[in-house]
Amino acid sequence: MSETKSGNGTLVGIDGVQKVFQRGSEKIHVLADLNLQVRTGEFLALMGPSGSGKSTLLNLIGGLDRPTRGSVSIAGERIEQLSDRRLAAWRARHVGFVFQLYNLMPTLAADRNVELPLLLTHLSKSERRKHVETALAMVGLSHRAKHHPRTLSGGEQQRVGIARAIVTDPTLLLCDEPTGDLDRKAGDEILTLLEALNREHGKTIIMVTHDPHASARASRTVHLNKGQLSNEPVK
Amino acid sequence: MKYLHLIWSNLKRKKLRTSLTLLSILVAFVLFAFLCAIKQALLGQVEVAGADRLIVRHKVSLIQLLPVSYKERMERIPGVALVTHQTWFGGYYKEPKNFFMENPVIPEDFLDMHPEFILPPEQKKAWLANRTGAIVGRATADKYHWKVGDRVPIFSTLWKKPDGGSTWEFDIAGIFEGKKKGTDTTSLFFRYDYFDEGRTEKTGKGQVGWYTIRVKDPAQAGDVAKRVDEEFQNSPAETKTEPEGAFFQAFAKQTGNIALIVAYIMGAVFFTILLVTGNTMAQAVRERTGELGVLKAIGFTNMQVLSLVLVESCLLSVLGGLLGLGLAALLISHGDPTHGMLPFFFLPSRDVFIGLGISLAVGLATGIFPAIQAMRLRVAEALRRM
Numbered sequence: 174m175s176e177t178k179s180g181n182g183t184l185v186g187i188d189g190v191q192k193v194f195q196r197g198s199e200k201i202h203v204l205a206d207l208n209l210q211v212r213t214g215e216f217l218a219l220m221g222p223s224g225s226g227k228s229t230l231l232n233l234i235g236g237l238d239r240p241t242r243g244s245v246s247i248a249g250e251r252i253e254q255l256s257d258r259r260l261a262a263w264r265a266r267h268v269g270f271v272f273q274l275y276n277l278m279p280t281l282a283a284d285r286n287v288e289l290p291l292l293l294t295h296l297s298k299s300e301r302r303k304h305v306e307t308a309l310a311m312v313g314l315s316h317r318a319k320h321h322p323r324t325l326s327g328g329e330q331q332r333v334g335i336a337r338a339i340v341t342d343p344t345l346l347l348c349d350e351p352t353g354d355l356d357r358k359a360g361d362e363i364l365t366l367l368e369a370l371n372r373e374h375g376k377t378i379i380m381v382t383h384d385p386h387a388s389a390r391a392s393r394t395v396h397l398n399k400g401q402l403s404n405e406p407v408k
Numbered sequence: 409m410k411y412l413h414l415i416w417s418n419l420k421r422k423k424l425r426t427s428l429t430l431l432s433i434l435v436a437f438v439l440f441a442f443l444c445a446i447k448q449a450l451l452g453q454v455e456v457a458g459a460d461r462l463i464v465r466h467k468v469s470l471i472q473l474l475p476v477s478y479k480e481r482m483e484r485i486p487g488v489a490l491v492t493h494q495t496w497f498g499g500y501y502k503e504p505k506n507f508f509m510e511n512p513v514i515p516e517d518f519l520d521m522h523p524e525f526i527l528p529p530e531q532k533k534a535w536l537a538n539r540t541g542a543i544v545g546r547a548t549a550d551k552y553h554w555k556v557g558d559r560v561p562i563f564s565t566l567w568k569k570p571d572g573g574s575t576w577e578f579d580i581a582g583i584f585e586g587k588k589k590g591t592d593t594t595s596l597f598f599r600y601d602y603f604d605e606g607r608t609e610k611t612g613k614g615q616v617g618w619y620t621i622r623v624k625d626p627a628q629a630g631d632v633a634k635r636v637d638e639e640f641q642n643s644p645a646e647t648k649t650e651p652e653g654a655f656f657q658a659f660a661k662q663t664g665n666i667a668l669i670v671a672y673i674m675g676a677v678f679f680t681i682l683l684v685t686g687n688t689m690a691q692a693v694r695e696r697t698g699e700l701g702v703l704k705a706i707g708f709t710n711m712q713v714l715s716l717v718l719v720e721s722c723l724l725s726v727l728g729g730l731l732g733l734g735l736a737a738l739l740i741s742h743g744d745p746t747h748g749m750l751p752f753f754f755l756p757s758r759d760v761f762i763g764l765g766i767s768l769a770v771g772l773a774t775g776i777f778p779a780i781q782a783m784r785l786r787v788a789e790a791l792r793r794m
Contacts, residue, residue: 232788237705238787238788257709257710258710258711261709261710262707262709264705264706264707265706265707270702270705272702272791276791278414278417278702280418280421281413281414285413289706290707292411293706293707293708298410337706
């Protein structure tokens with residue numbers, strides 16, 4: 174598993190970021206002059222109430238959206254300055270996304286879902302198959318490779334989602350409420366898996382969560398409220 | 409190719425909807441192929457007409473006869489290489505529904521004039537040796553199970569014999585094949601001398617239906633036609649001379665402007681298909697906005713997403729087109745459904761390629777707007793709709 178980082182060990186650098194959404198004539202300030210550093214190999218939990226801007230921040234870090242002002246640097250690269258095409262290529266190389274509702278393609282079997290990011294690489298079919306097998310083995314789902322999402326439990330679907338996120342060996346894993354749609358047992362399994370990816374494979378993980386039980390598994394927790402970060406929970 | 413599985417799985421997402429759309433495209437292309445075959449049947453003779461052949465008919469109308477003596481006069485006109493004549497016999501075999509073309513001709517001249525008919529030399533020899541001999545095309549011979557040596561009675565609706573009878577008997581001396589696909593092999597040709605001797609004075613002895621002229625130089629065909637008509641100007645039977653293709657076209661146009669009718673029908677059919685397929689694709693893209701967002705999130709570029717939707721639309725359309733054209737080709741290969749009225753009924757390969765081109769164009773036209781819509785999706789917004 175490879176890692177890319179800037180010289181001082183900071184992988185993610187958020188500097189003076191503002192995000193304003195325009196809804197009709199109304200301007201909604203979601204993030205205000207926000208600063209955040211995430212070190213390589215860190216497992217960061219991002220907590221906050223609904224509407225606090227957690228997902229917006231995660232989208233900015235993942236290059237799914239652009240800040241209204243400020244900079245987003247990942248491994249020293251200012252991603253907000255990249256063109257749409259280069260940003261897509263950057264995401265394919267450096268970021269793995271894990272979504273709350275798994276976001277699997279319902280028409281594809283688990284292995285085909287995991288293979289999707291590899292279609293953007295130059296790997297041959299047999300190389301892609303090997304990568305898919307490895308990723309599914311890492312999440313403990315080799316025996317369910319040919320199953321479609323509708324035949325898998327929520328926990329299994331999320332594990333497929335994680336396999337898809339790690340199959341290209343990305344620098345950064347971004348997880349948006351990965352246990353939000355799971356029961357406690359399945360949620361714990363997912364958190365254990367994320368912990369293992371962080372500790373054993375050195376993956377840098379940023380996880381948005383509402384759940385203090387989930388955030389307790391992270392190495393650091395930051396709280397977001399009304400567009401501002403703090404190290405203390407919102408009261 | 410590596411994206412094919414993804415595209416194919418999307419088409420299988422709503423099997424009923426995809427099947428119904430595919431079926432409507434298939435039906436449209438079956439209709440397209442049949443209309444092409446009918447057009448071919450009605451205009452096919454125009455395509456196989458010789459560029460070096462002129463048709464000379466009575467100036468008033470085709471049913472007015474011309475003197476047989478014109479043949480020698482035409483042969484003397486500069487630029488004329490060969491002259492032959494035919495006369496409409498208007499007969500049928502056993503029952504009126506078994507109607508097909510039978511014309512009296514001068515055998516050697518006729519075969520020289522029409523190299524598109526292939527007749528074995530020994531059969532040609534047999535025809536020349538037998539006054540009641542006739543040659544028949546492969547299609548009709550097969551249809552009535554005739555073979556060389558058979559004696560067949562043909563009832564003429566126009567020509568009576570001196571004994572008052574209308575049934576003429578012919579010995580099948582040969583069976584001719586077409587040199588290329590589209591050559592009419594439904595006709596029967598018999599000897600003019602037998603015909604002329606057998607008909608009464610009252611019914612036009614010594615007269616023929618029309619002449620065919622081969623010119624020495626196709627570039628001079630217009631001049632030769634003019635000279636022929638001038639030769640018979642102010643005679644009791646003035647002529648109208650035109651290229652063979654134009655003659656057949658005028659003949660076909662008696663049933664209307666076929667090409668235009670076909671174009672109108674196909675226009676209506678494909679407009680409907682555009683709406684049906686377009687609706688399917690628009691719905692398909694709307695339903696999976698979130699999934700398209702996921703593809704973009706994991707690194708698919710806008711152009712890649714556009715291409716995926718466009719290829720899916722084209723695949724659906726071309727698949728429907730292929731199935732429709734294939735089914736139609738199978739049905740059309742059974743031959744003329746009217747049993748003789750459409751001797752040129754077949755699906756030309758040119759129209760198969762045109763059909764495939766149209767199916768691709770339908771795919772592009774119906775896919776382009778949903779594809780642009782998918783391309784313009786903003787990732788973060790699309791993911792919220794998952």
